[in-house]
Amino acid sequence: MEEHVTVGTRKYPPELRERAVRLYRESEPKPVLRRLAEQLNVHPEALRNWIRQAEADHGERDDRPSTSMLEENRRLAKENAELRRVTTYCVRRVRFSRRRSTRPGGGHEVHRRS
Numbered sequence: 001m002e003e004h005v006t007v008g009t010r011k012y013p014p015e016l017r018e019r020a021v022r023l024y025r026e027s028e029p030k031p032v033l034r035r036l037a038e039q040l041n042v043h044p045e046a047l048r049n050w051i052r053q054a055e056a057d058h059g060e061r062d063d064r065p066s067t068s069m070l071e072e073n074r075r076l077a078k079e080n081a082e083l084r085r086v087t088t089y090c091v092r093r094v095r096f097s098r099r100r101s102t103r104p105g106g107g108h109e110v111h112r113r114s
Contacts, residue, residue, distance in 0.1 A: 017050050020036070021054045024047070025038065025054065033051075
């Protein structure tokens with residue numbers, strides 16, 4: 001009987017990630033990633049990405065954003081989406097109120113005191 005293996009994202013506990021990166025960073029000479037990944041029972045590519053991210057977080061590489069920068073980008077993207085939503089709502093509201101107005105010019109004249 002054939003065994004079917006599904007390929008997908010496997011979520012590893014943060015403690016395992018931290019331990020794996022620490023083991024790699026503190027080892028001299030540096031271990032072979034594939035072998036270390038096998039010992040920790042993690043995918044070698046996952047381990048490689050964790051190590052690269054740790055290096056970015058420590059300012060040792062500039063080819064990828066740090067974790068704090070990624071978090072800031074996520075926060076800004078959410079804020080941007082909310083601002084777009086509010087802007088769209090306001091624009092629709094103004095257009096709707098102009099259509100409903102019976103006064104010339106949409107009823108949005110500026111009233112000045114004499």
